[in-house]
Amino acid sequence: MPTLSRWFIKTGLVYFVASLLLSLLQKMGAAGEIWSGLSAFTPLFYHWLMLGWITQIIIGVSWWMFPRRDREQPRGSERMGWVIYGALNGGLLLRALSEPFVVRGTDPLLSGLALLAALAQWLAGALYVAQIWPRVKLK
Amino acid sequence: MPKLSVYFIRAALLYLLAGFTLGALLLTQKGLPFAVEIWLLRPLHIEVVIFGWILQLVMGVAFWMMPRFAEAPFRGDERPAWLAFICLNLGIWLNLISFLIYDAALLGLAGRALEVLAIVLFARHLWPRIKPFADKLAAKGRE
Numbered sequence: 001m002p003t004l005s006r007w008f009i010k011t012g013l014v015y016f017v018a019s020l021l022l023s024l025l026q027k028m029g030a031a032g033e034i035w036s037g038l039s040a041f042t043p044l045f046y047h048w049l050m051l052g053w054i055t056q057i058i059i060g061v062s063w064w065m066f067p068r069r070d071r072e073q074p075r076g077s078e079r080m081g082w083v084i085y086g087a088l089n090g091g092l093l094l095r096a097l098s099e100p101f102v103v104r105g106t107d108p109l110l111s112g113l114a115l116l117a118a119l120a121q122w123l124a125g126a127l128y129v130a131q132i133w134p135r136v137k138l139k
Numbered sequence: 140m141p142k143l144s145v146y147f148i149r150a151a152l153l154y155l156l157a158g159f160t161l162g163a164l165l166l167t168q169k170g171l172p173f174a175v176e177i178w179l180l181r182p183l184h185i186e187v188v189i190f191g192w193i194l195q196l197v198m199g200v201a202f203w204m205m206p207r208f209a210e211a212p213f214r215g216d217e218r219p220a221w222l223a224f225i226c227l228n229l230g231i232w233l234n235l236i237s238f239l240i241y242d243a244a245l246l247g248l249a250g251r252a253l254e255v256l257a258i259v260l261f262a263r264h265l266w267p268r269i270k271p272f273a274d275k276l277a278a279k280g281r282e
């Protein structure tokens with residue numbers, strides 16, 4: 001399995017565990033009536049699960065298994081692969097630092113981080129589509 | 140990769156692009172509110188990423204990779220899977236429209252019903268292929 005795929009898939013597994021731990025923490029918070037603010041983490045939980053885990057392993061496995069692109073670059077640009085990895089995980093991290101805490105744009109720092117997170121995740125998606133598109137083909 | 144998988148996966152990638160764009164708009168609105176109407180896109184975002192991206196990608200890869208038969212037609216009866224592709228996408232679009240107009244309960248029902256039909260048809264196709272891999276004979280039918 002190529003190095004890049006190993007990074008995507010192992011990071012994906014980390015998000016899988018992390019997202020369920022986050023959910024567990026939320027349930028403990030709710031059960032113990034410790035901190036009601038934990039419900040603000042629900043979207044983060046879903047996106048760690050669906051983006052951090054499911055989408056990330058899809059990217060890792062497709063980079064590894066999809067039909068070869070051509071002889072010179074069978075999998076496409078590896079450097080671009082790392083950019084996608086950085087944008088996706090950087091975006092998810094920025095999101096974790098901002099999304100649960102934003103209150104209608106009252107804190108410029110949190111707003112800025114959320115905007116960067118939105119941009120990074122979008123970029124990861126767009127670059128991935130551009131990169132994998134030529135490998136979705138007959139043969 | 141067989142033709143239907145190319146269709147499923149290319150469609151999935153287009154939905155990824157659309158769904159992430161909706162998501163980025165939502166997150167921007169959440170972080171720095173600029174137009175409250177953006178929140179109307181929230182159900183569209185969820186429909187597009189879950190049914191359009193994740194589900195459709197899984198179906199495309201399953202159609203490609205699941206064990207084939209030793210003799211032609213190697214993937215069995217492909218027609219239900221093609222119908223599933225059509226029903227799924229029609230269903231997604233009906234749902235998306237239903238989120239944007241008033242009084243769309245019936246439209247939403249039709250959309251979800253088409254999605255259910257798509258899943259049943261796809262399961263109908265895939266069911267006999269959930270089996271041990273066929274021997275080398277099947278390799279001849281490999282794409």
Ligand code: HEM
Nearest residue numbers: 042043045046047049050054182185186188189193194197
């Ligand atoms: C046996 C399998 C599963 C069961 C029983 C199950 C059950 C549920 C239930 C009860 C909910 C809550 C619905 C609500 O809030 O009203 C839910 C939500 C959700 N499930 Fe599942 N689920 C299953 C598999 C999956 C899988 C495989 C995925 C993703 C690939 C998934 C993704 C989601 C998502 C994203 C939501 C949130 C939807 C929303 O908030 O609108 N589920 N699920």
Ligand code: HEM
Nearest residue numbers: 042043046050051055118121122159162163165166185188
């Ligand atoms: C595989 C891709 C994705 C899936 C399956 C997904 C799924 C979901 C789900 C289930 C919700 C409802 C969450 C809840 O009820 O708590 C949601 C909401 C949302 N999503 Fe996504 N999403 C994806 C990608 C993205 C991306 C790339 C972005 C941003 C760039 C994004 C931004 C948002 C935002 C801002 C919300 C609204 C959160 C709120 O209500 O406060 N999503 N998404």
